Structure formats: structure tokens, C-alpha cells
Amino acid sequence: MSSEEIQETDTEARFEFKKEESSAFQTEKGLTEETIRVISEDKNEPEWMLERRLRALRLFQEMPMPTDWPGQPDLSEVDVDEIVPYIRPDIEARGGADNWEDLPDEIQDTFDKLGIPEAEKQALSGVGAQYESEIVYQNMKEQWEDKGVVFMDMDRAVQEHPDVLREHFMTSCVPPSDNKFAALHGAIWSGGSFVYVPEDTTVEMPVQAYFRMNSEGMGQFEHTLIIAEDNAEVHYIEGCSAPKYSEFNLHSGGVEVFVGENAHVQYSTVQNWSRNTYNLNTKRAICEADGTMEWVSGSMGSKATMLYPSTVLKGPGATDNHITIAFAGEGQDIDTGAKVYHNAPDTKSTIESKSISKDGGRTNYRGLVHIADGAENSSTAVECDALMFDNDSTSDTMPYMEIQESQVDVAHEATVGKIGDEDVFYLQSRGLDDDDAKQMIVAGFIEPITEELPIEYAVELNRLIELEMEGSLG
Amino acid sequence: MATLEIENLQADVGEEGGETILRGVDLTVDSGEIHALMGPNGSGKSTLGKVIAGHPAYDVTGGSVTLRLDGNEFGEEIPEDMQEWDLLDLEPNERAALGIFLGFQYPVEIEGVTMVNFLRTALNTKLEEREELFEEEEAEAEAEDEEEAEGYESSPMEGPADEGEIGVAEFQQILQEKMELLDMDESFASRYLNVGFSGGEKKQNEVLQAAILEPEIAVLDEIDSGLDIDRLQDVSDGINALRDEEGAGILQITHYQRILDYVEPDHVHVMLDGEIAKSGDADLAEQLEDEGYDWVREEVYEAA
Numbered sequence A: 001m002s003s004e005e006i007q008e009t010d011t012e013a014r015f016e017f018k019k020e021e022s023s024a025f026q027t028e029k030g031l032t033e034e035t036i037r038v039i040s041e042d043k044n045e046p047e048w049m050l051e052r053r054l055r056a057l058r059l060f061q062e063m064p065m066p067t068d069w070p071g072q073p074d075l076s077e078v079d080v081d082e083i084v085p086y087i088r089p090d091i092e093a094r095g096g097a098d099n100w101e102d103l104p105d106e107i108q109d110t111f112d113k114l115g116i117p118e119a120e121k122q123a124l125s126g127v128g129a130q131y132e133s134e135i136v137y138q139n140m141k142e143q144w145e146d147k148g149v150v151f152m153d154m155d156r157a158v159q160e161h162p163d164v165l166r167e168h169f170m171t172s173c174v175p176p177s178d179n180k181f182a183a184l185h186g187a188i189w190s191g192g193s194f195v196y197v198p199e200d201t202t203v204e205m206p207v208q209a210y211f212r213m214n215s216e217g218m219g220q221f222e223h224t225l226i227i228a229e230d231n232a233e234v235h236y237i238e239g240c241s242a243p244k245y246s247e248f249n250l251h252s253g254g255v256e257v258f259v260g261e262n263a264h265v266q267y268s269t270v271q272n273w274s275r276n277t278y279n280l281n282t283k284r285a286i287c288e289a290d291g292t293m294e295w296v297s298g299s300m301g302s303k304a305t306m307l308y309p310s311t312v313l314k315g316p317g318a319t320d321n322h323i324t325i326a327f328a329g330e331g332q333d334i335d336t337g338a339k340v341y342h343n344a345p346d347t348k349s350t351i352e353s354k355s356i357s358k359d360g361g362r363t364n365y366r367g368l369v370h371i372a373d374g375a376e377n378s379s380t381a382v383e384c385d386a387l388m389f390d391n392d393s394t395s396d397t398m399p400y401m402e403i404q405e406s407q408v409d410v411a412h413e414a415t416v417g418k419i420g421d422e423d424v425f426y427l428q429s430r431g432l433d434d435d436d437a438k439q440m441i442v443a444g445f446i447e448p449i450t451e452e453l454p455i456e457y458a459v460e461l462n463r464l465i466e467l468e469m470e471g472s473l474g
Numbered sequence B: 001m002a003t004l005e006i007e008n009l010q011a012d013v014g015e016e017g018g019e020t021i022l023r024g025v026d027l028t029v030d031s032g033e034i035h036a037l038m039g040p041n042g043s044g045k046s047t048l049g050k051v052i053a054g055h056p057a058y059d060v061t062g063g064s065v066t067l068r069l070d071g072n073e074f075g076e077e078i079p080e081d082m083q084e085w086d087l088l089d090l091e092p093n094e095r096a097a098l099g100i101f102l103g104f105q106y107p108v109e110i111e112g113v114t115m116v117n118f119l120r121t122a123l124n125t126k127l128e129e130r131e132e133l134f135e136e137e138e139a140e141a142e143a144e145d146e147e148e149a150e151g152y153e154s155s156p157m158e159g160p161a162d163e164g165e166i167g168v169a170e171f172q173q174i175l176q177e178k179m180e181l182l183d184m185d186e187s188f189a190s191r192y193l194n195v196g197f198s199g200g201e202k203k204q205n206e207v208l209q210a211a212i213l214e215p216e217i218a219v220l221d222e223i224d225s226g227l228d229i230d231r232l233q234d235v236s237d238g239i240n241a242l243r244d245e246e247g248a249g250i251l252q253i254t255h256y257q258r259i260l261d262y263v264e265p266d267h268v269h270v271m272l273d274g275e276i277a278k279s280g281d282a283d284l285a286e287q288l289e290d291e292g293y294d295w296v297r298e299e300v301y302e303a304a
């Protein structure tokens, strides 16, 4: 089954079907204040959160759809009016299928190819089942709690840590006014993770939302808030290789990271969206003096992705490292990049972006490095490499630089190339077939990224790309 | 035992109006023999090597390249109807599986792929492909169906099942031995394939790959260029071992007598304008070194 078919037939058909079923919302036309009130009430939220949602909704309604970026993905098919039945907090109404058998064949097929155990498949697909690693997660949780580390569902955090959230939730980091989809997110967000690491505390094991998401279900508008106090250190990993399937085709997540003085946060994500999804996210970190923020992202799947994790280097000596990888196959437009604001002296950033396009897919690196007046002795190095499989595929790079300070060190390198016939032949002459040869070249191309990931994620990312290249993923 | 038989091989550059490069090459290389192929720049030596290995940039317009195997090869009995292979019908990787190896004049650099990972994958894939080639056609189709149905067995969170006949530990052993033979530093194993290797190190690496893949017939294209005297000795030891220990047949493309002092050829051929213009024994190489190629050309024209 092709991805277009799914988008046009299944989604529509099921949407109609669902609408009939959920009578509570049958009369709703699009996203209204009333809808937001119901969501907030369902979640038993305090008044301040409701007010934030409503303010975000107003901003969303006022802001125009972004259409004026050069070469941006076409968003005209995103119909927010269809959103309503999918934002109820219960899993069924969020658009997960009720039965494993109801999922499109291509999704079932992918799970099978990835060899994911049955229980996990069901959790990932939104069918809803407990995941066996729950026990592992519980053990880790006890260790964290002894240190004062908090890792919990965002909805629960609103109830249990209201002061911290009031201060940090979509205020200075990602305000809803940032962009139209951040505003939408602010209005209808649901689920996600809250991570808090106290001063002078190191969390040795990576904090993996993998467990949490599977055991508690996940949304399409999840919000992640990570706070690392001074001298704290944490690695947060989010993602899983199976395409997250939902009948409603918009994912709009929000991530906010606060990196304290001399703190270190790494946020790693490998995501694979089903081919009908528009993946529009806002992710940002604010980094205090001598703090370090590291973004590692692998963007796979989706129909269109717009994702530009950004870091504000606020304190002197702060550092940002970005590593991103994107893969676009047939019919996909993956527009990703990075933004860094050097707002203090002695700040450093490095951006390394790798993209692969195949069978007419398009990848674009869209980046911004801003070095403010007074941010002296700052340095930035940007490297973007694009690898194309064939002449039908495209790859662009748009690395914008705004440099307002003269005492800085700026390096930029970009390469765009087609996979080399001579390279493929060399490997073939050693016994690899054409596909294996190309897979090996691609695995090598993204190696700088995969070596940053814990081994199981690296393996997963490589296997995902293998499957994508075989053209066997949905 | 194997024989590579090239008959009246003709090839053009594979594009519209592509130049004709090979104009009827005849050459036979047997297991255990060392052939030197000499000739001026541009005469078509590298092209011959690439056509034997199946480079897609060339169109073969006539002639044949045949690999003949003995009844007993690769530690197995080979049925009579599978002893003769028309290489021109096969993909480059299938040719490799049957024991053809090309040492490149200009080896490519592959970023991010470690030598050890590449070599083990290559060896295992080669063994697997060879098995498939010798399976009956029916059995082959069945095996493929099965593979489709099975999908992946392990969870991606657990890491890959260690596929392949030669496991990591066993391969480390093989690699270490071969690297010692070639006097290569162990650290090369974890470096990316040819990336940042000096010209000489790349050539050494080509011979290392041959040593690991154990070909029936190895074509080594200017393996001696860019080598200092110590490395020339190491590489020569490697080539001699291929012949003496594995019984490989060697087609050594070179400009210089120098390497032939270490790797003594049984036969020497001169290529001119896409043809073998003259063949002889080791003395011919020395004569060419002293007198150049002009006299061969004159001889050919006189005869014509």
C-alpha cells in the first residue's frame, strides 16, 4: 500500500468513522476556546495552565500559516479543523487504532521487519498495552528519586510541581508566540516528559523516554521540559524506531531545556514518523555560563518535517553542539537544521548536519548562527553534508549567518554530492552487492552521528536506514 | 585450480560515441602463475582490469571472459555444469564471489567505514554469495522466499544478530595474521577504509584485502607505484604468499622492472593500443626496462 493511498483513503475514512462515534465532539467545528476548556478540565488542570492554553490559542488564531520561507515544505494539507477528535487525553480519541488488525498493513509490516515484540508494537501503535520494561523503568526511577532527580509525565508534573512549571513552561524558552505551531502546541499540548536534575548531580544512565512513552502512551503534541541546575549532568533520549502511527497527520511537539551554569545536557532523539505525518516541532535550549547543550537528532519518516532545534548561549563560556541527520525518500520533504544565538562572550558552537535523499526525496539544511555584538571571542563551525542517491533527489543548504561582532571565529563548510559510482564499484568488487555497498557507504556517511548515540540506538538508526533504503518501510 | 581465459575482448567507454579502448585482448592466466602486464600509459591496462571485474563504465562489444574451475574447488565438489562461468554475465560481486579480485590503481576512500567492519562484511558476503551461486536455481528461489518471510528476528534494541559465517573473534584472528604478513600496523584495522592512507599504505591495503579474500585470480593494477623499498618488499611478500600459499593466479600490471625482481613473473605481456602486442618470459620485462616500448611497436607494425 503506498503512503498516498493511506493518506487519502484510510485517514479520511477512519476520521469520518471516528467522528460519528465520538458524539461529545460531533458538534464542534474546529478548534475553539470551548474545546480547550474541556481538555483542561479533563486533565483537572489548575487555572494558570488553562489561561496559558487559551492565550496560546488566541495567538494561534491570529498568526498566519508560515508560507514565506524560501523552499519550505508545503503545509497546505494540514487542516487543524480536523484536530479536535484527536486531542482528548484518552488514547482512543487521540487517534490510535483500537485493534492491532486495524493498523495499516505498512505499519504492521514495519514493526515486523524491525522485530519488535508484540506488546511493544501495540504500545507504539497506540493500541495501548503495558510494556514489559516497566520494571526496568521502575528500578531506575528509584535510583533517581534518591538523588532528587525527577522524571515524570508532564501532565502529572503540572499537578505535582506547579511552581517549577509555572516559571518554566512555555515562558522564556519557547513562548507560544515563537511560531504558529508553537502556539498550537501551547493550546493543545498533552503528555511528554518532565526531567529535573538538582545542582551538582550527575545522572549516569541516559534518561530514556522510550520506557515512559511505551508504558503511558504518547501523544502527538507532547511537551518535554528538562531542567538541569548548576553543575548537573544528564543525557535524555527520546524516540523509537517504529513509525508512530496516528490517523491525524500532524505532530507538533515542544521541547524546552534549561542548562544551568556549568551544567551539561544532551538531548538525543531518533524519530520515525509514518509517511502521512506533518512533523512540525519547536525545540529550544537556554544555556547559562559555561554550560553545554548537545542536540543529537535523527529525523526519519514523515511527509514533511520542519525541525530546527535552537540554543541560546546566554552566559559567557557556554557551548552548543548540534548533530543532525535527515533521510528523505520518495515523496518526503525533510527541512531540518539548527539555530544558535551567541549572546555572550567566549561562547562556542558546532553544527554538523548530514542528510540523505533518495528516489525523489528532498532534504534541506536550514540553519542560523547569530553572534551578537559584544559576544567577543566566540566561535562557530558549521558543516553540512548532503548525499544524494540519484538525480531525482534534491538537497539544499541554507546556512544563514548573522555576525554582529568582529572578534569571532567563523568556519563554514558544505558539501553536496551524489553517491560515488567508483565507491560503489570498489565495494562491489570486494563482494558486496549494489544495495549492500550503498548501505555501507551511507552507514559510513552518518557514522559521526551514530557514534554519539548509545549503541542500541546507533544500531537501530542504522537498521532503520537500511530498511528505508530497501524501500521497505511504510 | 582455476583458469581465467580472455578471448578477443573488445570494450568501449560506455557512453554515446564512447572511445574504443580494448581492441581484441587474448590472455590466459592459470592458478599459481604470475603474469606481468606492461605497456605505455593509456594503452588500456587498467581498463582490462576493470572490465574483468565488471566496472559499469565500459561496454563490452565483443569477445569473452571465462573463468574455469576445477572439479574440486573451495573445499567442495563442483558439478561439471558449474565449472565454467561466463564472467561477462555476472555482477561484480558475483565475480568476486567466484574468486576474481581487482587491486585498484586508485583505491577509493570510504569515510566512516572501519577496515575491520568492511573486511569482515566483505568476506562473509563473499562466502554467502558463492554458496548461492552454486545452489541449484530452484533451491535459490526457495531460500529467498524464506528470507522474506522471516524478516528480522531480533529486536533493534538488542543489537544485530551476528550474521555471517566468520564471527568477530575469528575474524580478528585472521586479520591480525594477514596484517603481520604485510607488516601493517594493527591500528589500521580500526581506521576508516583508505581514509588518509598514504599512497603506499593504500597499495598495501589492496594486498591485505586480497590476502583476506583469498582470490583464485588477482589482478593487481600498479600495486608497486608509490611504494618505498621497504614497503615494496612487504607487498611483494604478500603477493608471493597469495600465489605460494593460496595458489592464486596473479595478473600484475606494472611499469617497472623493480617489483618483478621480488615477484618473479612466469610470463610477461606488453599491451599496446588495447591489444597484447607481445608476450615472453621474465627477460622481456628487463628488455622493456632498458629499451622502452618503441621497438615493440615497430615490430608490430612491421609484421602488419
Ligand SMILES: Nc1ncnc2c1ncn2[C@@H]1O[C@H](COP(=O)(O)OP(=O)(O)O)[C@@H](O)[C@H]1O
Pocket (backbone or CB within 6 Å): B013, B019, B021, B039, B040, B041, B042, B043, B044, B045, B046, B047, B048, B057
Ligand atoms: N571511463 C573512461 N572514460 C573515458 N576515457 C577512458 C575511460 N577509461 C579509460 N579511458 C581512456 O582509455 C585509455 C586507456 O586507459 P587505461 O586503461 O587507464 O590505460 P592504462 O592503465 O594502460 O594507462 C586512455 O586514453 C583513457 O583516457
Ligand SMILES: [Mg+2]
Pocket (backbone or CB within 6 Å): B045, B046, B047, B105, B221, B222
Ligand atoms: Mg592504469
